[in-house]
Amino acid sequence: MLKTTLMELQKLIPSNLLNTVQYIHASLLAKFILGWGSEQFQFSEASAMVFSPHQDDETLGCGGMIARKREQGIKVAVTFLTDGRGSHGTDTNIQNQIIQIRKQESLEALSILGISPSEIHFLNKKDGSLPDLNPEEKQQTIAQISELLKRYQPGEVYVPHRKDCHRDHEATYYLVKEAIAQSGIKVQLLQYPIWVFWRAPLFILLKFNDIKSAYRLSITSVQEKKKRAIAAYPSQMQTLPPGFIKRFLSSEEIFFHN
Numbered sequence: 001m002l003k004t005t006l007m008e009l010q011k012l013i014p015s016n017l018l019n020t021v022q023y024i025h026a027s028l029l030a031k032f033i034l035g036w037g038s039e040q041f042q043f044s045e046a047s048a049m050v051f052s053p054h055q056d057d058e059t060l061g062c063g064g065m066i067a068r069k070r071e072q073g074i075k076v077a078v079t080f081l082t083d084g085r086g087s088h089g090t091d092t093n094i095q096n097q098i099i100q101i102r103k104q105e106s107l108e109a110l111s112i113l114g115i116s117p118s119e120i121h122f123l124n125k126k127d128g129s130l131p132d133l134n135p136e137e138k139q140q141t142i143a144q145i146s147e148l149l150k151r152y153q154p155g156e157v158y159v160p161h162r163k164d165c166h167r168d169h170e171a172t173y174y175l176v177k178e179a180i181a182q183s184g185i186k187v188q189l190l191q192y193p194i195w196v197f198w199r200a201p202l203f204i205l206l207k208f209n210d211i212k213s214a215y216r217l218s219i220t221s222v223q224e225k226k227k228r229a230i231a232a233y234p235s236q237m238q239t240l241p242p243g244f245i246k247r248f249l250s251s252e253e254i255f256f257h258n
Contacts, residue, residue: 023243026197029206030247033214033254041215041255043068046155046188047075049148051176053130053160053168054084055106056233060248061192062158063113063226064219065255070114071222077152078110079121079145081172086127087239101235109232112225121148130171138175145179154187161191161256163206165199177258189258190215198244213257220251 048069052058058066058078069076084102085095103122110120123144125133133141149157159176160169173191180187196205219226227249231237237245 019241019243022198022241023246025201026244026247029197029202030250030254033211034216034250034252037211038214038216038254041217043217044155045069045072045074047152048077048156048158049152049154050076050078050158051081051145051160051172052078053081053166053172054087054127055080055102056109056230056236057160057169057192057194058106058158059109059113059226059229059233060245061160061194062253063109063229063248064222064253065158065217066110066113066115067222067225067229068217068219075119075152075154076115077119077121077148077154078106078115079123079148080106081123081130081141081175082125082127082168083122084127087236098235102233105233105235109229112229112232128168130175131167141175142179142182145176146183149179149183149185149187153185156190157187158190158192158255161193161196163196163200163210164193165195165205169194191256191258193254193256197247198241210256215255215257216252217255218252223249223251 048065050058050062050066058080066076066078083099085099087102088094088098107117107120123141125137125141130141157176157180159173160166162170162173164170164173177189180189200206230245230248
C-alpha cells in the first residue's frame with residue numbers, strides 16, 4: 001500500500017522536477033551513510049557469489065568489491081536471474097535483441113572486473129517475472145540457486161536490498177535467502193542498494209535500524225576499473241535517469257548486513 005501511494009504521488013510530479021528531487025535525495029542519503037551512518041567494511045579474502053536480477057546491477061552495486069577480490073585471486077561467481085528483456089519496451093523483436101545485447105555486455109563488464117565466462121551463470125527468467133513465479137517455477141528457481149551455492153560454497157553472498165523499490169530486485173533477495181536456507185550452507189549475506197535511495201524518501205522505507213546496518217567499502221584502488229565496467233553497458237546507460245549513475249562512480253560502495 002505504501003509503495004503504491006508513493007508511485008501515485010510520483011506520477012503527479014513533472015518528470016524533470018521529480019528527477020531533480022530524486023537525484024538530490026539519493027546524493028544526500030548516500031553522503032550521509034558514507035559520512036556518518038555506516039561503519040568501515042573490512043575487506044575479506046572470503047569467496048563471494050553475487051546474485052543480480054538484471055545485467056548491470058552486479059556492476060553498479062558490487063563492481064568494486066568484485067574487482068578487489070579478483071585482483072587478489074579470490075573466487076567470485078555471478079548469477080543473473082532474468083534475461084533483461086524489459087529495459088527497452090514491449091516490442092518482441094526489440095526484446096529478443098536486447099536479451100542478447102545485455103548478455104554480451106555483462107560478459108564484457110565482468111571480464112573487465114576479472115571474472116571469466118565459466119564463473120557467470122544465466123537463469124534466464126523473464127524480466128519482470130520474479131515476484132509472480134508460480135509455485136513450481138519458484139521452487140525450480142530456488143533449487144537452481146541452491147545448487148550453485150552448494151557448488152561454490154561462498155563465504156559471502158551479495159543480493160539487492162530487500163527494500164530496493166524494484167519488484168525483481170526484492171524478489172531476488174527473498175529467492176536467494178530461501179535458497180541459502182535450503183542449501184544448508186553458512187554465509188554472510190550482504191545487500192547492495194540500487195534503487196531504494198532514488199525512489200524512496202528517507203525513513204519511508206529505510207528506517208534507522210536499516211541505516212545502522214550499513215557498511216562502506218573502499219574501492220579507490222579499482223575505481224577506474226569499475227567505471228570502465230559500467231561503461232560496458234551502453235544499452236542501459238541511455239535508459240537510466242539523468243544523474244542516476246553518478247552515485248555508483250564513488251570511491252566507496254555501500255552494503256547492508258542482513
